[in-house]
Amino acid sequence: MDLHIHSVYSDGTATIDEIARKARERGMRIIAVVDHSAEHPRGLNESKARRRRVEIEQAEQKYGIRILDGVECGILEDGKIILPKHDFDLIIASLHTPVRRDELYRRIKRCILEQDFHVLGHLHAGMFSLDGRSEEEDMEILDLLEESGKALEINSNHMAPPESTLELCRGRRILYSFGSDAHTLARVGEISYSKKMAKLYLDRGRNIIHEMYNAHR
Numbered sequence: 001m002d003l004h005i006h007s008v009y010s011d012g013t014a015t016i017d018e019i020a021r022k023a024r025e026r027g028m029r030i031i032a033v034v035d036h037s038a039e040h041p042r043g044l045n046e047s048k049a050r051r052r053r054v055e056i057e058q059a060e061q062k063y064g065i066r067i068l069d070g071v072e073c074g075i076l077e078d079g080k081i082i083l084p085k086h087d088f089d090l091i092i093a094s095l096h097t098p099v100r101r102d103e104l105y106r107r108i109k110r111c112i113l114e115q116d117f118h119v120l121g122h123l124h125a126g127m128f129s130l131d132g133r134s135e136e137e138d139m140e141i142l143d144l145l146e147e148s149g150k151a152l153e154i155n156s157n158h159m160a161p162p163e164s165t166l167e168l169c170r171g172r173r174i175l176y177s178f179g180s181d182a183h184t185l186a187r188v189g190e191i192s193y194s195k196k197m198a199k200l201y202l203d204r205g206r207n208i209i210h211e212m213y214n215a216h217r
C-alpha cells in the first residue's frame with residue numbers, strides 16, 4: 001500500500017496509467033493518487049479532479065488494482081484546508097509552509113479539530129519545521145488523532161514523523177497510513193521507512209486501509 005502519490009494532475013511527472021502499472025509491478029494492491037489541492041499553483045480544481053477520476057477508473061480496470069481518488073490539502077492559516085467539490089476517497093492534510101513551532105502546533109491542532117480529512121501528512125517534515133518539536137505538544141496531537149479517528153501518515157520521502165515522535169505512538173491505538181510521497185515514477189511504492197517505523201513503534205496501531213474497508217464493506 002502506498003497512499004501518497006502525486007501525478008501530472010499536480011506537480012508529479014508520471015501519468016495515472018504509468019503509476020498504476022508501476023504499482024502493480026511492485027505487487028501493490030491498493031494505492032492512492034493524492035494530488036495537491038487548489039492552494040497549489042498546479043493543484044486540483046473540480047474539473048481536473050473529474051478528468052482524473054475517469055483515468056483512475058480506467059487504470060483500475062486495466063491493471064486490476066484499487067486506486068483511491070485522493071487529494072493532499074495544505075494546512076493554511078487558522079488550520080483551514082481548501083477542498084474542491086468532489087467525492088474524494090482519501091483526504092490528506094499536510095503543512096507546506098515553513099513556520100515557527102508555536103504556529104505549527106496551533107495550525108495542526110486546529111485542523112484536526114475542525115476540518116474533515118482522513119490522514120495527517122508528513123508531521124515534522126524537516127523543511128517546514130523551523131525550530132523543532134515539543135514532546136508535550138506531540139502527545140497532544142497524537143491524543144487528538146486517536147480521539148478523532150484520523151490517521152498519522154508515516155512518510156518515506158520526508159522520513160516524517162521522526163523516530164522521536166513515532167516513539168510516542170507505542171501502546172496507542174492510533175491509525176496509520178503509509179506514503180512514498182512520490183513525484184516521479186521511480187519512487188512509486190518506496191515505503192521502506194514507513195514499514196520499518198510501523199513495525200517498531202505502532203505495535204497497537206491499526207492500518208487505515210483495514211479500518212476503511214471494515215467500516216464500509
Ligand SMILES: [Zn+2]
Nearest residue numbers: 072094121122
Ligand atoms: Zn506534502
Ligand SMILES: [Zn+2]
Nearest residue numbers: 004006072181
Ligand atoms: Zn505530497
